[in-house]
Amino acid sequence: MLSAFPFMPEVASAHGAELDALSAYIHWLVLALFVAWGLFFVYLLVRYRGRRNPAADYYGLRTKASSYAEVGVALAEAVLLVGFSIPLWSARVDDFPDESEATVVRVVGEQFAWNVHYPGPDGLFGSADVHLVDVQSNPLGLDPNDPAGDDDIVTINDLHLPVDKPAIVYLSSKDVIHSFGLPEFRVKQDTIPGLVIPVHFIPTVTTAEMRERKNDPEFTYEIACAQLCGLGHYRMKGFVTIDTQAGFDAWLASRAPSEDAGDSFWQ
Amino acid sequence: MSAHDVDVDKHVRTYIIVFVSLLALTLVTVAISYLEMTTGPAVALALLVATVKASLVACFFMHLISERKLIYLVLGFTVLFFLFVLLGPLATEANQVGV
């Protein structure tokens, strides 16, 4: 069908289908152009080969037909640009859902892992300070004296999200530029040190369902670091688990820090 | 330009005038910087004076005032591209998603 292009991973986000449609249209367009030009090109090679046409015609092609073709190409590009690409982009970066009805999470890239940070029940992220960073016990440098941080949940390379609910991910980096790439969700955003850049999307297919569709019990969504970030770039891989709301809540609860967790940091 | 078609002495007189006005403008900029102004106007004014001085140098010492079209063309494009490299990054940063 016209609004999808083969070879792409099965889409698993609400906006993904729209992006794919654009991708499909532009690819069909260039494919058509290439085939048309290609056939014409081959025809010319055969028709005007020296042996068949020993004397060239000084004037060559008399019509200006080609300029119509060019105008056509330009128009098609304009339509795809104004009608699709720009609005779709604006939907990505401008109309964010309200945080109250979204799953909000911080993801911080580092050589070579993804730190995932949930605010916990209080919905507040604990404040962090680079000088508190400890590779083992406190990768994000959370401030133990900040109450907002007490119930926070921190995982490494393990992002869980509930299905059919908007997710807002605040992206940043501790060291160099990485890129938060989620192929199945058609999400990609560089994480720039010094900046916090949000992305939003709605996962539409749970991991379990995707496993059935692919009938591959092993299947998991992955975070693929898309930006060269050093010798470990190739292994900077995280996992995304899309769960039902219930399943997600259960997982969160299971991850909630036990009472003395705050101290266990400093043992 | 070749020796014949210019009246050198007239040139020299202009050089002196330009020289004096440049020195004067230098003092002006410094003076301005002492009266306490908010950054906005201060920058604008300082750059204005600098531009005037620069164009004096360019027009008279570098004889741009009486240069060939070709040179104007080249410099015109150069200035344009300079504006691109100046404004492009600024505009993009102003339009940055996130903080």
Place this chain on the structure above:
Amino acid sequence: MSVTAIPYTVEPRPDTGLNNVKLGIWLFLASEVMLFGALFASYILLRVGADAGTWPRGDSILNVPLATLNTAVLITSSVTMVMAWASCMRRDFGKFRLYQGLTVLAGFVFLGIKYVEYTSKFHHDLFPSTSTFLAIYFTLTGLHALHVIGGMAYNAYLWGPGARMWKSDLEQFTNRVEASGLFWHFVDLVWIFLFPILYLL
């Protein structure tokens, strides 16, 4: 060299009205505009992006009187430079030697003052690594100083050994002085911008 002489090395080509050197030097200056322009753009971007209050006013760190003096020195050297060229036009070798010499001398004075400025910074433990402001300050003024040195070197050459050409081919020599002058004025022109943006704002 080549068998057939290269045309328009001295006399201008009728349809462009320029000789090769004149066009060449202006093209070079165009690229220089982009070089300093990019650094200038970086300065603005970094300053606009800096957290409120972190960017110092130049005169709170730098020595404005010295820089003002240096500005005057460069402007003076520009005048002596064009006077040197005018002396070529007037075929007055003595005057040329004088003005060209003064131009080079002014270059030395400028560098001397810069040296004093730099060292006093270092004494106060102010280095490029201290802050982004000082980083851009040292980079811009350093690059500018390199250009001054380059210009001085060529001017000194024209003053000394290069001057032999005065006898052999005065017209080409005059072109060279003009070209070297154009470069020197450009260096002056760059400083005219560096002075306010680095020292006064």
Place this chain on the structure above:
Amino acid sequence: MTDHAAHHPAEEHHHPEPGFLRKYWFSVDHKVIGIQYGITSLLFLFFGFSLMMLMRWQLAYPGEPLPLIGNLLGASRMPGGVMLPEFYNQLGAMHGTIMVFLGVVPLAVGAFGNYVVPLQIGAPDMAFPRLNMASYHVYFWGAVIFVASFFAPGGAAQSGWTSYSPLADIAPTGQTMWLIGMIFLITSSLLGSINFITTIIQLRAPGLTFMRLPFFVWAQFVTAFLLLLAFPPLEAASVMQLMDRVAGTSFFLPSGLVVSGQVLEVSGGGSPLLWQHLFWFLAHPEVYVLILPALGIIAEVVANNTRKPLWGYKALVWSVLGIGFLSFVVWAHHMFMTGMGTVMNAFFQTTTMIISIPSVVILSALILSLWGASIRFTTPMLFALAFLPMFGIGGLTGLPLGLSSADIHLHDTYYVIGHFHYVVAPGTLFALFAGIYYWYPKATGRHLSDTLGKLHFWPSLLFMNGIFFPMFFQGLAGVSRRLWDGGESYRHAQDVLWMNDVMSWSAWGLGLSQIPFIVNFFLSMKRGRQVTENPWQATTLEWAAPSPPPHGNFPVPPVVYRSPYEYSVPGMERDFLPQFEAGPSDPEAERAAIPQPVPAE
């Protein structure tokens, strides 16, 4: 190349033979310098290709020891013959840098520009011969620095040819050498471009008005302006990154960085994106520096082998000027994923779409030039014809990338690698090969073997597509570029992983396919069929000079009577009418009709 004296004893007495060094190393003759550039850059193309053939092993057989060569490269690079990720990144970054800055640009501009432009405009040499020599020597030492960097502690640059900060700021010494080498190369290009522009504007032969210039000269003209005005910003950026690395500044380093658990002790306050802006402000015009001379070569070869004027010369000229101008305002289409708001994003998408139009016009004009032709399938023409669809594929796949919403999925995947290799490899490289086959007789006085040429062409065409087409599938599947294991560990890559073998074997096949060329290149110098001035029966000025041209190029300074591609002029029994020949009709009248330069105000 073969020594002039043999062909032109006449020269002997107006200037004694200079010594070897003066003649071949410190020569100021644009032809010798062109050939210096040519040989050096070809060797670097081969070197850059070899690096990639190494990488392709790792991509096809991740983590498996490379037989034979593997152990030779030392434990710091390939312990036990297995490539370390660090070394993979070095190879990638250096492949990109070398191919672009030491291979294609010096060959397209330094070699072809230097050798052909003065000849095509009927000039005795470049406007500034000594500057020309300097530009080669600066390039040469820059190149030496790049090669030496492989032996620096920690190895060569390994942050990609894009050298994004902060990664490049904290990379080993090799990056410092990369930056210094870069400053050398940029300086060299600046010297060169000043020379080209001055030469083209000032040294055109009488009667050679701008609208009579061969399209190749136009392409070089615009290219020179790109080099002149787009390179300095990267020079500035390189200086700043150098300061960050050696003087401890933080131009590109924000505050509060934590590298491998340690807080980075710098003043901070810098901007990583500033580097990207300055880099791409150079690097997008740069990619047109890679393609414009190629298009120029193609135009020459197509006109000559269709035996008819190019279709739409005016359109070609205006398009190339348009591309040159627009290429300064599209750079941020490489930065869509850095968090760009809708406004700027829309702006850069729009400029990107607009710039594709002149390219379409140029390609269309070249294809339509075939209409009514009498096509001669010579070796240069084969490469030129192959160029058209190959560049077509590369260019057309640029459009999905140019629409940022489509780019979200494709950015930094192998799709991008596929896109630009189609334009630079079977595109530009093929054009350069076409140029070599086309002008080799002019430079050496001998033809390259046609048989070996075809033996070079067909397999190259096959393997090029074998390497680069699968990349589109991998990219659409979402496989990231610059992966040491070629995506082996990623689930979404599994279905397309097998293509890595196809690509690698094609790459090695492509390597073998170059043997006929290398053999041809060297053997033909002595064995090739001898030629006179105008072996291709061409119309442009370089064919008025002897082959190879002596010092000063033209025994008699040429005069230009007409536009560049007067083939198959009606009512002539000979099917070409050179620019430099008075027409059969009435030579006197024609000589009188030569446009005289009008004094400028």
